[in-house]
Amino acid sequence: xxxxxxxxxxxxxxxxxxxxxxxxxxxxxxxxxxxxxxxxxxxxxxxxxxxxxxxxxxxxxxxxxxxxxxxxxxxxxxxxxxxxxxxxxxxxxxxxxxxxxxxxxxxxxxxxxxxxxxxxxxxxxxxxxxxxxxxxxxxxxxxxxxxxxxxxxxxxxxxxxxxxxxxxxxxxxxxxxxxxxxxxxxxxxxxxxxxxxxxxxxxxxxxxxxxxxxxxxxxxxxxxxxxxxxxxxxxxxxxxxxxxxxxxxxxxxxxxxxxxxxxxxxxxxxxxxxxxxxxxxxxxxxxxxxxxxxxxxxxxxxxxxxxxxxxxxxxxxxxxxxxxxxxxxxxxxxxxxxxxxxxxxxxxxxxxxxxxxxxxxxxxxxxxxxxxxxxxxxxxxxxxxxxxxxxxxxxxxxxxxxxxxxxxxxxxxx
Numbered sequence: 001x002x003x004x005x006x007x008x009x010x011x012x013x014x015x016x017x018x019x020x021x022x023x024x025x026x027x028x029x030x031x032x033x034x035x036x037x038x039x040x041x042x043x044x045x046x047x048x049x050x051x052x053x054x055x056x057x058x059x060x061x062x063x064x065x066x067x068x069x070x071x072x073x074x075x076x077x078x079x080x081x082x083x084x085x086x087x088x089x090x091x092x093x094x095x096x097x098x099x100x101x102x103x104x105x106x107x108x109x110x111x112x113x114x115x116x117x118x119x120x121x122x123x124x125x126x127x128x129x130x131x132x133x134x135x136x137x138x139x140x141x142x143x144x145x146x147x148x149x150x151x152x153x154x155x156x157x158x159x160x161x162x163x164x165x166x167x168x169x170x171x172x173x174x175x176x177x178x179x180x181x182x183x184x185x186x187x188x189x190x191x192x193x194x195x196x197x198x199x200x201x202x203x204x205x206x207x208x209x210x211x212x213x214x215x216x217x218x219x220x221x222x223x224x225x226x227x228x229x230x231x232x233x234x235x236x237x238x239x240x241x242x243x244x245x246x247x248x249x250x251x252x253x254x255x256x257x258x259x260x261x262x263x264x265x266x267x268x269x270x271x272x273x274x275x276x277x278x279x280x281x282x283x284x285x286x287x288x289x290x291x292x293x294x295x296x297x298x299x300x301x302x303x304x305x306x307x308x309x310x311x312x313x314x315x316x317x318x319x320x321x322x323x324x325x326x327x328x329x330x331x332x333x334x335x336x337x338x339x340x341x342x343x344x345x346x347x348x349x350x351x352x353x354x355x356x357x358x359x360x361x362x363x364x365x366x367x368x369x370x371x372x373x374x375x376x377x378x379x380x381x382x383x384x385x386x387x388x389x390x391x392x393x394x395x396x397x398x399x400x401x402x403x404x405x406x407x408x409x410x411x412x413x414x
Contacts, residue, residue, distance in 0.1 A: 016152040022176040024077045026169060029068070031085035037092045039079045044096035046073040049125065051182035052102045054110045055162040055175055062251045062258065066113040067162035071097070072179040080172060083117050084163075094118055101125055103186045105141045105178075107209055115214075124210040127182060130189040133202050135356030145181050148188040153177050196356070201396040205361075208394055220319065222248075226264040231271050234314035238306040239271035241315055246302040250295075262292070262299070270303065323366065324373035336412055340372040343408035351400055363401050367391040371405065379409040 030036050043050065050073045054066040065083075071093070072078040081093060094117075102121035104110055106128040114120065131139035138144075142153045157174040164171075193199040218224070222244035231237055244267060251258040266286035275281040278300045282288060287296065324330075330338035345359075348368065352359040370391065376383035385402040393401075 016146045016150050018152045018154065019177055019180065020154045021173045022078050022180050026172050026176055027078055027080050029080045029082050029085075029167060029172065031082045033086060033089040033092075036081065036086060036089065039076075040092035040096040042076045043071060043073050043079065043093075046076045048074045049101040049103045049183050049186060050097060051179035052097070052104050052110070052114070052119075052121075053175070053178045053182070054113055055160075056113060057161050057163040059159065059257050060161040060260065061163055062255045064113055065116055066110075068167065068175055069093075069114070069117070069119070070175050070179045072176075072182065073100075074183065078176045078179055080175060084165075090117055090119070098122060103127065103182045105182065105185075111209075112214065121210055124206045125186050125190075126206055126209060127185050127189055129205055129209065129361075130186070130193060130202050132358055132361050133198050133205065134189060134192045134196060141178065141185075144189070145185055148192075149181055149184055151181060153181075198355075201394075204394040204396055208392075220315075223319070225267055227268040230268055234311075234317055235306070235309075236271045236274070237315045237317060238309050238313075239274065239303055240267055242302040242306040243267045243270060243299060246298055250298070262286070262295075266292075270299065274307075275300075275303070324369050327369065330373075334373070337373050339412040340375065340409055341369065343411050344368055344372050344405055347404040347408045348401060351404060355400070363388070363393060363397055363405075364391070367393060368405075372409070375409045379406050381406040384409065 030039060050071060053070040055068040055070075056064055057067055058064065067082075067084060069081040069083055070078065071081065081090075083090060097119060099122050101123040103125045105126070107124060107126040111121075127141070127144065128139050131144050136144065136147070142155055146152050154177060155174065157171045160171055162171075167175075190199065193202050220241075222241045225240055225244055228237075228240055231240055243262070247258050247262045247267070250256075251261050254261075263286060266284070269284055270281065270287070273280075273284060275284065278296050281300055281303070282293060282296055286292060287299070292299070324337075325333060327338070327341060330341060345368070348362055349359050351357075352362045355362070367388065371384070371387055376387055381403045384406040385398045388398050388402060388405075
């Protein structure tokens, strides 16, 4: 796949300028409702798109709430807002951002926590998604800024514990720089998309992202425990589930990331080992530590509860799936479906390469698999287009792919 309409090598600046702090200096964090009202009035009176970003405490806290909101608008500068300190006093900011286009990078990561604060964009431009559609192979914010604008952003605190108070000055520098060049980057990407004839595609994608409903919670989230494949028996899976649920309850209560209370590896090890008593549990790695010793009764109770379950209450080792099986099993289960998938992937790869797109942005892989596993009875282009639209494909995607996907499906005898 080509990298973009203009090759990355041509776009890169030989000597990018390193930015170590925002052009107007690092602003103080707004924690006073009266100050927020003043800066919000200035933002609302400004012109042009508004750069928006958040900082969370993933890996430290149970919640995914925003601990800092960064906003920047031409003529106003950068504003750093502490939503925790302001609590329920964000209405001036909510009003100021209403009606304007928001510019975010990787918006899907920020929109949920912004929505928790009742901050929702009326229009959206996602610079990461724009970069993908423009064909750039690397779409990190720093990479795109360097390639398109000739600046290098000083990075390094993205994985910090942003629930810390007060926030260190160098962290605030980092946070402010994340919105410093978002609007110029947006403009450069819009020009690139326009030159490639893809701007309408991008606008469809942005609107779909903006209006997407929140994801449905997983029916059995404990099954995503890392390393669970090592657990071979229903009784062992019950132990994983019981320990996971005990950990999740503690994490939620204390607002601590679950992995900081008990790592997944320890859950799996205990489920596989099945210690008979607390002494045996405390002999296992991780559980020997002081923090785990204090919680030993909690963990042992969870294991005993799992051990006491009747056979009917044990988890299914192979739970029902609401979609097709993993593709590596298709050849055995349905050879025709496997052949359809091979043909479809080849057709879509050709279209993606011709349009300098990642194939996963051309059409969602899960939608492709579902369509190949259960194709329409008469898989002509119109029927395939209907299936794609029902599965959430955008108009530009349907236009590009329906005919070729139809031919791929029809090329394999059922």
